[in-house]
Every structure is written in structure tokens, then in C-alpha cells.
Amino acid sequence: MKRRRPPSALPRCVLDSGGITALLGRSQKARAWLRWLATHHGEVIVPAAILSECTTGDAGRDAELNRILGALTVTTTTEPTARLAGALRFRARTDDGIDALVAAEAAATPVATVILTSDPHDLTRLVATTSHVAVQRV
Amino acid sequence: MISDMERVTATIDPQTLSAIRRIAGPRGVSAFLETAARERLARLRLLGLLDDLDARYGTPSSAVKRQVAKQAKRIFGSRAP
Numbered sequence: 001m002k003r004r005r006p007p008s009a010l011p012r013c014v015l016d017s018g019g020i021t022a023l024l025g026r027s028q029k030a031r032a033w034l035r036w037l038a039t040h041h042g043e044v045i046v047p048a049a050i051l052s053e054c055t056t057g058d059a060g061r062d063a064e065l066n067r068i069l070g071a072l073t074v075t076t077t078t079e080p081t082a083r084l085a086g087a088l089r090f091r092a093r094t095d096d097g098i099d100a101l102v103a104a105e106a107a108a109t110p111v112a113t114v115i116l117t118s119d120p121h122d123l124t125r126l127v128a129t130t131s132h133v134a135v136q137r138v
Numbered sequence: 139m140i141s142d143m144e145r146v147t148a149t150i151d152p153q154t155l156s157a158i159r160r161i162a163g164p165r166g167v168s169a170f171l172e173t174a175a176r177e178r179l180a181r182l183r184l185l186g187l188l189d190d191l192d193a194r195y196g197t198p199s200s201a202v203k204r205q206v207a208k209q210a211k212r213i214f215g216s217r218a219p
Contacts, residue, residue: 011214023191028198031188032206035198038184040210041177071187073180112214134213 011042014106017053018118022138030138092125106133
């Protein structure tokens with residue numbers, strides 16, 4: 001589906017847990033996307049909430065993931081963004097709070113933003129009414 | 139806050155400094171330069187990670203890179219070079 005989005009001075013990207021694990025899972029597309037963003041001065045955002053889905057608390061198991069997170073910016077959710085997540089979740093009639101937080105993090109800033117995920121279905125529903133956010137499978 | 143800072147001397151060409159002052163104001167030069175440095179360091183960290191991952195798993199194919207560039211252009215518009 002093609003939608004017109006407002007142009008942004010700098011590209012912006014939000015990763016969900018699937019987007020992060022795609023990097024661990026050797027996804028060529030995930031690496032190509034991040035390199036495109038880095039070379040175009042893009043901002044890459046990792047909402048802290050997604051760590052609940054992809055970390056284990058075991059230093060050995062998390063070592064590779066921690067190395068990737070060390071090169072990215074992990075952001076905490078503000079109250080307005082959490083409330084926006086609630087609104088998006090209610091509107092889309094879904095019950096996944098973490099996906100809703102990822103969608104809200106992308107939607108909260110009114111510039112063109114891409115969400116990179118391994119499972120675009122629910123996220124696409126969550127941002128269906130947000131024209132400046134696109135969802136890409138990696 | 140100030141006690142955590144370190145004073146350094148940097149050399150910047152007058153044209154660039156004047157452009158920074160126009161945007162940041164005369165008292166905002168340090169903050170502007172610090173933000174620019176942080177962004178540059180973050181970008182270098184990410185590119186370093188991607189170089190490591192590419193060395194381990196192989197560079198993404200030209201077809202994948204073309205596909206991503208096309209999608210990026212559609213999403214971010216013609217401003218994305």
C-alpha cells in the first residue's frame with residue numbers, strides 16, 4: 001500500500017524486538033536498512049519496553065544482544081507516549097501493549113518514521129491511521 | 139553539571155562558527171558541538187557494529203541494498219539522497 005508521508009529532514013527508525021533479533025538472526029535486510037539509516041544521518045530508536053521481549057537476564061545468553069544494544073540508543077517511554085500507545089491499541093483493537101508502545105514511539109514525533117520488525121501485521125494495524133509511519137519487515 | 143565538563147580548545151573556520159552561532163546563539167555553541175559530537179560517535183558505533191556483522195555473516199547483496207534504498211526513498215521522500 002502506497003501512502004504519502006510528510007518529508008523529514010532526517011530519517012527516523014524505531015526497532016521492535018523482532019527488528020533487533022533480525023540483526024542477531026543474520027538478516028541482510030535489517031543490516032542493509034541500518035546501514036542506509038546510518039549513512040543518511042538517521043536516528044535509530046530502541047524503546048526500552050521491547051527489552052522485556054528479547055532479553056533473558058542471563059549475561060551469557062544476552063551477550064550478543066547487549067553488543068548490538070550498545071551501538072544503539074535505548075529510550076524510555078514518557079507518559080504522553082504511553083497514553084498515545086493506549087489510544088492506538090484501543091483504536092486498533094489489539095491487546096499487545098509492547099507493540100502499541102513501539103507504534104506510539106514512532107507516531108509521537110511528526111516526521112517520517114519507519115518501524116523495522118520481523119512481524120509487521122499487528123504494527124501495521126496500530127499505525128493504520130498514522131500517515132507518517134511506515135512498517136517494514138526485516 | 140559544569141564541574142563534570144572539561145574545557146577544551148578547538149579550531150573552527152570562521153564561516154562554520156558563524157553558521158553555528160546563527161543557529162545555536164552565542165551561548166549555545168558548546169551544546170551544539172557536544173550534540174554534533176554525540177551524534178557522530180553514535181553513527182560511528184553503529185557503522186562499526188554493522189561492519190562486524192557483515193564480516194561475520196556476509197555483506198547484504200546488491201539486490202537487498204537496492205530494495206532497501208527504493209523503500210527508503212518511498213518512505214522518506216526525495217530529500218533522502
